[in-house]
Amino acid sequence: MGQIVLDKVTKSFGETQVIPPLDLKIEDGEFAVFVGPSGCGKSTLLRLIAGLEDTTSGKVLIDDEDVTQVSPSKRGLSMVFQTYALYPHMTVRKNIAFPMRMAGMSEQEQEAKIKAAAESLNLTDYLDRKPGQLSGGQRQRVAIGRAIVRDPSAFLFDEPLSNLDAALRVGMRLEITEMHKRMQTTMIYVTHDQVEAMTMADKIVVLQAGVIEQVGSPLDLYHRPQNKFVAGFIGSPKMNLIEGVEAEKQGAHTIGIRPEHVEISTTEGLWQGTVGVAEHLGSDTFVHIHGVPGCDPMTVRAAGEFSVSHGDTVYLTPNLALLHKFDDKGLRIE
Amino acid sequence: MSNRSLPRLLQTPAVILLLIWMLVPLSLTLYFSFIRYVLNNLRRPEWTTPSFSNWRGFGNYEFVLNSKDFLFAIQNSLLIVGSILFCTVIFGVLIAVLINKSFPGQGIVRVLLISPFFVMPAVNAVLWINMILDPVLGLQGLAVNGINDMIAGLRSTPVLGAFFSLWPEFEPISFRATQTSAYAVIIMVTWQWTPFAVLIFMTSLQSEDQQQKEAAILDGAGAWSQFRFLTLPHLGRPIAIVVMIQAIFHLSLYAEIEIVSRGNGNKNLPYLIGEFANNNIGAASATGIFAVILANIVAIFLLRMIGKTLME
Amino acid sequence: MAIVANQTRFGTYGRPVLAWVVALIFFFPIFWLVFTSFKTDADAVKPEHLLFFTPTLDNYLNMTENYDYWRFATNSVITSVFATVFALAVGIPCAYAMAFNPSRATKDVLMWMLSTKMLPAAAVLYPMTFITKSIGLFDTHFMVIVVLMLINLPIVIWMLFTYFKEIPKEIIEAGQMDGVNTWGEIKEILIPLAWGGIASTALLCFIFCWNEAYWTVRLTTTEAATLSKLIEGNRAPEGLFFGRLSAVSAAAVGPIVVLGWFCQKQLVQGLTFGAVK
Structure with a gap:
C-alpha cells in the first residue's frame, strides 16, 4: 500500500x-x-x-x-x-x-x-x-x-x-x-x-x-x-510559441505548434524564413529558422535527412489540426 | 516543528553552562566594583564582607583611575601587546613566505618552527628569564662576557690593538628591572606566538591563486611586485585575524608577567587586578570591568569578521 | 632571464639554508632546555661546562624527590583528560544541533559562545575565588576540571561545528529515512564520520588544558595543583637549580610539544574559528 x-x-x-x-x-x-x-x-x-x-x-x-x-x-x-x-x-x-x-x-x-x-x-x-x-x-x-x-x-x-x-x-x-x-x-x-x-x-x-x-x-x-x-516545458525540442498577427488569425493571443508538427519545404508553404542553423542528427534534422513573424527563431523537426544550410530560404506549413491556442492569460483555449 | 525540537534541545546544556559561566562571576565583579570590599581592615571590619550597605557608587572606579599604577598598567599592556603583534606579524609573514615553497626537509622545518607554540607559558617564562636572558648565568651574560674577553685579548695584538682599545666594555642587560622585564616578556611571547602567525599565514598562502601568479609573471612582475601586489593583499585578512586573536590572548597575559616581574614594578592589567585582589576587592573589580571594556573593543571587530565567514 | 636564474639559485640553495637557520633558531631554546637538563646543577652555571660536560640523568631520576613531579603531572593528566571528555560530551550534541538543525538564532548563539572566550579571565578572578571557596571547591580537581572545560568549550564547539558542516546534510537525512533516531544519528553516523575531526579537537583541547596557567595557578594551592602551578612556584631559582629545573620543565612540556606536532593543521582551524582555510 x-x-x-x-x-x-x-x-x-x-x-x-x-x-x-x-x-x-x-x-x-x-x-x-x-x-x-x-x-x-x-x-x-x-x-x-x-x-x-x-x-x-x-x-x-x-x-x-x-x-x-x-x-x-x-x-x-x-x-x-x-x-x-x-x-x-x-x-x-x-x-x-x-x-x-x-x-x-x-x-x-x-x-x-x-x-x-x-x-x-x-x-x-x-x-x-x-x-x-x-x-x-x-x-x-x-x-x-x-x-x-x-x-x-x-x-x-x-x-x-x-x-x-x-x-x-x-x-x-x-x-x-x-x-x-x-x-x-x-x-x-x-x-x-x-x-x-x-x-x-x-x-x-x-x-x-x-x-x-x-x-x-x-x-x-x-x-x-x-x-x-x-506547453513550453514538455516536449523536445520546445514547442514554438507565436504571438501577434498569426495568432490573432486563429482567434488566440498565443498559438503554439510543436516542431514535429510543421511541414518544411524548400519550395512552398504558409510562412517563409531563412535557415539559421540546421542540426543534422541522422534520424532527424532540427532546423532553426529566422524571419517567421511573431516567433524567432522557429524550430522545425524534419524526419530523416533534410539538406539545407545557413542562409537558405525555406517555407513552413503548420498542421493546423495540432495547433495549440492560448488566451492572454496563457490558458488553453479549446 | 516536532521533528526538529529534540535535536535543537541538544544545544541547551552547552548554552546554559556558558551562560552561567559568563553571567555569574561577571555580575559579582560588577557588584563588587560598586561597593567597598576589602579582605583585611581592622578599623572598618564591616568592609570585609560584601554588602549593599557598603555602596560606594563609582568610588572604586575613581580610585582606580587616579592610581598611578592603573595608567602605567594600561600603557604597559598596550606596549607589550603592540610590540608582540608588530614582531609576530612581521616575522610571521617573512617566515611563511620563506618556507611556503617546498624544499628538502620542509616537514621537519615546520615541526621545529611550530614547537615553541606548545610550550606551556610558565615554562616559557622560566626558561627565558633564567637560562637565556639572565645577565650573569644565562646565555646572554655568558655571551657578553665572551665578547668582552675576546676584545680584551685583541687589545694586546700589535696593529689592531689600538683600534680595539677604543671599544667599550659591554654590559649585559638585566631583564629584571621594571622596564626591561617588559622587553623580556615581549621577547618570550614573540618567540612563542610567531609560530602561530607562521602557521596561519602558511595555510592562507596555500590557497593563493597560482594561476594569478603565473599570469603576473607573464605580465612581467618580478618577485617583489608579486609579493607586494598579490601575496600581501591575499594575506590581509589572515593578518587581521592574527592581530585580533593575539590581542585578545595577550591582553590577558598573566603567567609570563607573574614569573618575570614579581615585585619589580612591571605590570599589566591582569597583574594589577591580581595585586588589588590581595586586599582591595572593590578596586580589583573596577579594574576588571575596565579590562572587559578593553577586550570588548577588540572582540567586536574580531567577531564581526568571523561572523562574515560563518554559515557560508 | 637574469632575474629568473637568480630566483632559481636562491630557490635551490638560499631558501632551504635560510629556512633551516630560522627553524633552528626558533627551536634552540627548547633544545637548550633539554640540553641543560642533562647537566648537574653545578655544571649548569659554569661557563667552562657550557658545551662540554658529563651528562647525567639524575635530574630526571630525582624529579619526584626534588619537586614531587608525578603528583603534579597526575593532576595535569586527570584535569586535562576529564575536562576534554566533558567538553566533548557537551560539545558534540551542541555542534550537531547547530550544524544539522540550524535555526535563525544559531549564528548568534555561536558568536555569543565565542565572545565568552574573549572575556579577560582576570576580570572575574576574585568572584571565582570567592565562589569556589564558599562552596568548598577551592583547590579541588572537580573545580579545575569544570573551569578548564568551560574556558575551552567555545573552541571545542566551534571546531566540531566546522568539521560537522563538512558532512553532507543528505547523509544525516538518509539516516533519518533509514529509521534512526536522534541518538542513532549521532552514534551511528556522525561520530564515525567525523572521527578524525573529533580526535583533533580533543587533542587540541587537551593541549590547551595542559598549558592553562591562569586558573590552574589561581584556583589551586596543593591538592589539585597542576604542572603550570609547579613551574610557576619554582620560577626564581637565581641560578641555583638550573639543571633540575630544566629537567622538570622539559618533562612538563615534552609530551605536549610532541602531541602538538600531530595537530598543527587543526590548530589553524581551531584558533581562527574556521575563518582561515
Whole structure:
C-alpha cells in the first residue's frame, strides 16, 4: 500500500512562501514524477512528503493516516538522494543492511535480503567495498539497494540521475522504470529533465514557483497542455510559441505548434524564413529558422535527412489540426 | 516543528553552562566594583564582607583611575601587546613566505618552527628569564662576557690593538628591572606566538591563486611586485585575524608577567587586578570591568569578521 | 632571464639554508632546555661546562624527590583528560544541533559562545575565588576540571561545528529515512564520520588544558595543583637549580610539544574559528 495525499499543504521559509496551498493525490502503485525548472519547489515538496521538512500548514496523509507530525524514520518511506548519501564509513553490505539493522531485523533475514538486492542490482561483487571505491552508477545502485530492502510503502527519488553521465543516465532510467513495473510500489520521482518525466511517469506533476501547473499522463501533457508554461516545458525540442498577427488569425493571443508538427519545404508553404542553423542528427534534422513573424527563431523537426544550410530560404506549413491556442492569460483555449 | 525540537534541545546544556559561566562571576565583579570590599581592615571590619550597605557608587572606579599604577598598567599592556603583534606579524609573514615553497626537509622545518607554540607559558617564562636572558648565568651574560674577553685579548695584538682599545666594555642587560622585564616578556611571547602567525599565514598562502601568479609573471612582475601586489593583499585578512586573536590572548597575559616581574614594578592589567585582589576587592573589580571594556573593543571587530565567514 | 636564474639559485640553495637557520633558531631554546637538563646543577652555571660536560640523568631520576613531579603531572593528566571528555560530551550534541538543525538564532548563539572566550579571565578572578571557596571547591580537581572545560568549550564547539558542516546534510537525512533516531544519528553516523575531526579537537583541547596557567595557578594551592602551578612556584631559582629545573620543565612540556606536532593543521582551524582555510 502506498497512497499519498497532500491536503492544503504549504511551506514557508521565514517570510517567503515557497509552496502556496497545494492538494495532490498519488495513487497506490503509481509512478509519479514531479518536474519543473530549478527552484520550482519540487524537491521541497518531496522533502515534505519524506518528513525532512516540516509543513507550515496542511496535512500529509499516507494510506489515509495523518503523518504530518510523524518523524521521517517512522513514515515507512525510502529515499534515494541526488548525491546518493551513502555512508562513506561503511561497506556496501553495511550500507544496505543499515536500515534493517535499525529496524532490528534478524541477521539471517538481513543477509537474505542483501543477497537478493545485490543480485538484482548487480552488486554482488562489490559488497565488501566502501562507497569511495565505486563508480557513480554503482553508488546509485547501492542507494537504491538500501531503499529496496526496507520494503517501503513508497520510494522517493530526488533527482537521482543528475550526477551521472548521459549514457549511464539512460541505462539507469530504464532500470528504475523496470523496477517499478516489477515491484508495483508507489514511486515519486523528482527531476528537472522533461525527458525523464515523459519516459518514466504514469503521472506527471508539472510545478512552477510552488504551484502545480498541470497533472496528467505524459501524453495528456503532450497533447493537451493546460497553459503556455506546460506547453513550453514538455516536449523536445520546445514547442514554438507565436504571438501577434498569426495568432490573432486563429482567434488566440498565443498559438503554439510543436516542431514535429510543421511541414518544411524548400519550395512552398504558409510562412517563409531563412535557415539559421540546421542540426543534422541522422534520424532527424532540427532546423532553426529566422524571419517567421511573431516567433524567432522557429524550430522545425524534419524526419530523416533534410539538406539545407545557413542562409537558405525555406517555407513552413503548420498542421493546423495540432495547433495549440492560448488566451492572454496563457490558458488553453479549446 | 516536532521533528526538529529534540535535536535543537541538544544545544541547551552547552548554552546554559556558558551562560552561567559568563553571567555569574561577571555580575559579582560588577557588584563588587560598586561597593567597598576589602579582605583585611581592622578599623572598618564591616568592609570585609560584601554588602549593599557598603555602596560606594563609582568610588572604586575613581580610585582606580587616579592610581598611578592603573595608567602605567594600561600603557604597559598596550606596549607589550603592540610590540608582540608588530614582531609576530612581521616575522610571521617573512617566515611563511620563506618556507611556503617546498624544499628538502620542509616537514621537519615546520615541526621545529611550530614547537615553541606548545610550550606551556610558565615554562616559557622560566626558561627565558633564567637560562637565556639572565645577565650573569644565562646565555646572554655568558655571551657578553665572551665578547668582552675576546676584545680584551685583541687589545694586546700589535696593529689592531689600538683600534680595539677604543671599544667599550659591554654590559649585559638585566631583564629584571621594571622596564626591561617588559622587553623580556615581549621577547618570550614573540618567540612563542610567531609560530602561530607562521602557521596561519602558511595555510592562507596555500590557497593563493597560482594561476594569478603565473599570469603576473607573464605580465612581467618580478618577485617583489608579486609579493607586494598579490601575496600581501591575499594575506590581509589572515593578518587581521592574527592581530585580533593575539590581542585578545595577550591582553590577558598573566603567567609570563607573574614569573618575570614579581615585585619589580612591571605590570599589566591582569597583574594589577591580581595585586588589588590581595586586599582591595572593590578596586580589583573596577579594574576588571575596565579590562572587559578593553577586550570588548577588540572582540567586536574580531567577531564581526568571523561572523562574515560563518554559515557560508 | 637574469632575474629568473637568480630566483632559481636562491630557490635551490638560499631558501632551504635560510629556512633551516630560522627553524633552528626558533627551536634552540627548547633544545637548550633539554640540553641543560642533562647537566648537574653545578655544571649548569659554569661557563667552562657550557658545551662540554658529563651528562647525567639524575635530574630526571630525582624529579619526584626534588619537586614531587608525578603528583603534579597526575593532576595535569586527570584535569586535562576529564575536562576534554566533558567538553566533548557537551560539545558534540551542541555542534550537531547547530550544524544539522540550524535555526535563525544559531549564528548568534555561536558568536555569543565565542565572545565568552574573549572575556579577560582576570576580570572575574576574585568572584571565582570567592565562589569556589564558599562552596568548598577551592583547590579541588572537580573545580579545575569544570573551569578548564568551560574556558575551552567555545573552541571545542566551534571546531566540531566546522568539521560537522563538512558532512553532507543528505547523509544525516538518509539516516533519518533509514529509521534512526536522534541518538542513532549521532552514534551511528556522525561520530564515525567525523572521527578524525573529533580526535583533533580533543587533542587540541587537551593541549590547551595542559598549558592553562591562569586558573590552574589561581584556583589551586596543593591538592589539585597542576604542572603550570609547579613551574610557576619554582620560577626564581637565581641560578641555583638550573639543571633540575630544566629537567622538570622539559618533562612538563615534552609530551605536549610532541602531541602538538600531530595537530598543527587543526590548530589553524581551531584558533581562527574556521575563518582561515
